[in-house]
Amino acid sequence: MSSVFQRQDMYDTIVVDREQDVVLITGQLYGLQVRREVDRSFKPVMPFAPHLFGSGKTRFVKSYLELVKSMGERALIGPENISDCEKDRRRSFLDKLHETILLYVDLTDLDPTDPKEKSLKWAVHYLLFKSACLKSGQGQPDPDECYNVLQLRTAVLVKRIREVLNMHTDQFLLVAFDEIGVLDESDDEFHFKRTPDGRVFPYNDFFGIIRGLCKQHNVFFIVVGKSEGLNIHNNAISVSRVELTFTPLSPLEKHSIIEHLEKSSSFMFTGSPKVSQILCHQHFSTSELAELLLELTGGVPGLLVKAINYLLQCRLSQDHLLLSKESFWMIMNDSIATNYCVDPLLPRLSSLGETRQRLLKMLTLLALYRIRFELDELVHLSSTCAVFLFDLVTDMCFYRRLIVDENHHERYEVLIPKLLIRYIEQSVNNDRLEWLLLQTLKSQPVEFFYESKCRVFEGLIATMFYLHFCYHPTDSLMFSTLGQLSSIWNEMNLKFSSESTAYYMKSIHYTTSTSEVERDTFGINDWKKIVEEMLEFEKIYIPFEPTSRSPDILFKLHGRTSEQNLIVGIACKGRWSSNGIRWNEIVDEACKFLQPVHNQVVTVHPTLHCMLVIMSTKLSTSVATDLNHSSHCYSFVDRVAGDFRIPRNCELIILSESDVENFIGKDILSSLRSAFKSTDNPHSRSIGISTVQEMVLSLSKNI
Numbered sequence: 001m002s003s004v005f006q007r008q009d010m011y012d013t014i015v016v017d018r019e020q021d022v023v024l025i026t027g028q029l030y031g032l033q034v035r036r037e038v039d040r041s042f043k044p045v046m047p048f049a050p051h052l053f054g055s056g057k058t059r060f061v062k063s064y065l066e067l068v069k070s071m072g073e074r075a076l077i078g079p080e081n082i083s084d085c086e087k088d089r090r091r092s093f094l095d096k097l098h099e100t101i102l103l104y105v106d107l108t109d110l111d112p113t114d115p116k117e118k119s120l121k122w123a124v125h126y127l128l129f130k131s132a133c134l135k136s137g138q139g140q141p142d143p144d145e146c147y148n149v150l151q152l153r154t155a156v157l158v159k160r161i162r163e164v165l166n167m168h169t170d171q172f173l174l175v176a177f178d179e180i181g182v183l184d185e186s187d188d189e190f191h192f193k194r195t196p197d198g199r200v201f202p203y204n205d206f207f208g209i210i211r212g213l214c215k216q217h218n219v220f221f222i223v224v225g226k227s228e229g230l231n232i233h234n235n236a237i238s239v240s241r242v243e244l245t246f247t248p249l250s251p252l253e254k255h256s257i258i259e260h261l262e263k264s265s266s267f268m269f270t271g272s273p274k275v276s277q278i279l280c281h282q283h284f285s286t287s288e289l290a291e292l293l294l295e296l297t298g299g300v301p302g303l304l305v306k307a308i309n310y311l312l313q314c315r316l317s318q319d320h321l322l323l324s325k326e327s328f329w330m331i332m333n334d335s336i337a338t339n340y341c342v343d344p345l346l347p348r349l350s351s352l353g354e355t356r357q358r359l360l361k362m363l364t365l366l367a368l369y370r371i372r373f374e375l376d377e378l379v380h381l382s383s384t385c386a387v388f389l390f391d392l393v394t395d396m397c398f399y400r401r402l403i404v405d406e407n408h409h410e411r412y413e414v415l416i417p418k419l420l421i422r423y424i425e426q427s428v429n430n431d432r433l434e435w436l437l438l439q440t441l442k443s444q445p446v447e448f449f450y451e452s453k454c455r456v457f458e459g460l461i462a463t464m465f466y467l468h469f470c471y472h473p474t475d476s477l478m479f480s481t482l483g484q485l486s487s488i489w490n491e492m493n494l495k496f497s498s499e500s501t502a503y504y505m506k507s508i509h510y511t512t513s514t515s516e517v518e519r520d521t522f523g524i525n526d527w528k529k530i531v532e533e534m535l536e537f538e539k540i541y542i543p544f545e546p547t548s549r550s551p552d553i554l555f556k557l558h559g560r561t562s563e564q565n566l567i568v569g570i571a572c573k574g575r576w577s578s579n580g581i582r583w584n585e586i587v588d589e590a591c592k593f594l595q596p597v598h599n600q601v602v603t604v605h606p607t608l609h610c611m612l613v614i615m616s617t618k619l620s621t622s623v624a625t626d627l628n629h630s631s632h633c634y635s636f637v638d639r640v641a642g643d644f645r646i647p648r649n650c651e652l653i654i655l656s657e658s659d660v661e662n663f664i665g666k667d668i669l670s671s672l673r674s675a676f677k678s679t680d681n682p683h684s685r686s687i688g689i690s691t692v693q694e695m696v697l698s699l700s701k702n703i
Helices: 002-006 019-038 057-075 084-097 120-136 143-150 154-164 180-185 202-214 229-240 254-263 275-279 286-297 301-317 325-332 335-349 354-368 389-395 418-427 432-443 446-451 456-470 477-485 527-534 583-602 621-626 657-664 666-675 689-700
Strands: 045-049 101-106 173-178 219-224 243-246 378-380 386-388 399-404 410-415 502-505 540-543 553-558 565-573 608-616 632-634 650-654
Touching: 019 045, 019 057, 019 084, 019 219, 045 057, 045 229, 057 084, 057 101, 057 173, 057 219, 101 120, 120 143, 120 154, 120 202, 143 154, 154 173, 154 202, 180 202, 202 219, 202 229, 229 243, 229 386, 229 389, 254 275, 254 286, 254 301, 275 286, 275 301, 286 301, 286 325, 286 418, 301 325, 301 335, 325 335, 335 418, 354 389, 354 410, 354 432, 354 689, 378 389, 378 689, 386 389, 389 399, 389 410, 418 432, 432 456, 432 689, 456 477, 456 540, 456 553, 456 565, 456 657, 456 666, 456 689, 477 657, 527 583, 565 583, 583 608, 583 621, 583 650, 608 657, 657 666, 666 689
Parallel strands: 045 219, 045 243, 101 173, 173 219, 502 540, 565 608, 608 650
Antiparallel strands: 378 386, 399 410, 540 553, 553 565, 632 650
């Protein structure tokens, strides 16, 4: 399969699902024009996309003008209430934007240039002019001759660029700077301004140069590339007096991948058919392929395009290849395929230092538990050093997804594509906690990421149970408490024989009917199937969706010396306000789990026992008082709240608040209580980055 690497582009890619990004950028360009017309001492505004490889930034900026045309007035005139006069101004701007010339400038070509080798300003000016000459087919200009003409004068530079590109005076020129991150490596190449303590900030110098160019009429800029985006953003505002606006370029969702497959054509096949026509057939739909690609790449455009390229190459070399779910994973799990897809990231992924490995667990928890973070959130590396979480995600080779809530608050989620997990594991092969978190993340359906429901409470409890089973079952205070309450618990084998992971199982609903998404679900009468076919020994399961039809965590234990087995359900009842869980809620939990499992399973398997554990952060006053503020176990024939009778071979355990607190940790629980007080989907500032780091330390102590 070495031929796979000889041609990277097997098809003409179509950019999809970037309407919001187009609207944002167009608004910023329009804002620059308005500021320029109103006040010559204005602060320039420009779009800025500081993203990792694969986010689609290069393809997007090159396609931006085409996307603007395809969107029409929607690119600048939205549903907001604006005057007719303002609408006319915006239409006029859009008309001119449709005639704009795009000048793409690759900053990897930025080099010290004669005759001012150490001048960044001259190097930028010359690169701009050289890019214009190459675009027009004139060839590379002589730097000395250019300097004699241009003399670092911005007005002359813009005028000559317009002449080279055959532009008329009032025609818009849009300059797209790509690979801004090269300035990180340029400290010794140019004379930068120095602070009193001798430090240099290349980005401040660069944006200062762009600020001067923004004063020229009808010139606009977009800047993209891997970089410490937020750090640059803040410095640019305070030092360079340039306002940078982030362009999200979020990962694609399933419907967008379908659109991409159905609109993109491959020139490598006769007649240039659509990609979907090449890779799909009557037994393997475009929707199925999109779902698998989303699962593999997380919707990251660059990884997606590479995966499609690889599949097309396989299809080209194997004419009779018919893709299916099984053959897709067989092909894409091969190291040749994965190495090809993640090649640009391999050097970084394979060289995680001690500090980055320590931060990796925190980021994995953010991704795994769906904890959002704000733009300016800081991570303290030490008492004197902190980095922006926004920038840390890029530095760690991960991706961000922008979430805008109903109150228009913008926050981000961490995305770790499953394609990368194998390589991260190789870098942390001695870290068992990180391995567990990554494996759990790998088992999590990617749809879970896009539903964005914070699952930190049940996820944390599931992880801690797993660690206790694997490493310290005899020393576990929680296991000791359960053993004192339940005789059947003491008869179970509490030591997992091998390291496993937490699994996200099918959801349990009223019926098994599904939408066109074809999500696998169980009906409430499927407990026999769940217990016999779904639940495996020594694995912990979390239903894919929070549901009212099952406990939040499920696992199956087998007896040490007998044939008795135990099905355990844990109801994680987060009560974050002043109201604790009431008796009627506890009875509801018992009715939906103990009763159907007894009726459908236990009666058929007399050696099978069933246990429901209520882990609530707060009990109501009546419940706590009735239990004497202690944990309690209800067994066969016991009545709960005088209403529900415990079935044969079943038990209901209600843990006291103090036992739950001891298991999770007082400080962690206090932070979660504060975070969840007003929302069921808190962001990391509500939870606290320090709390997430404390979770890492707490989990690490159990290994």
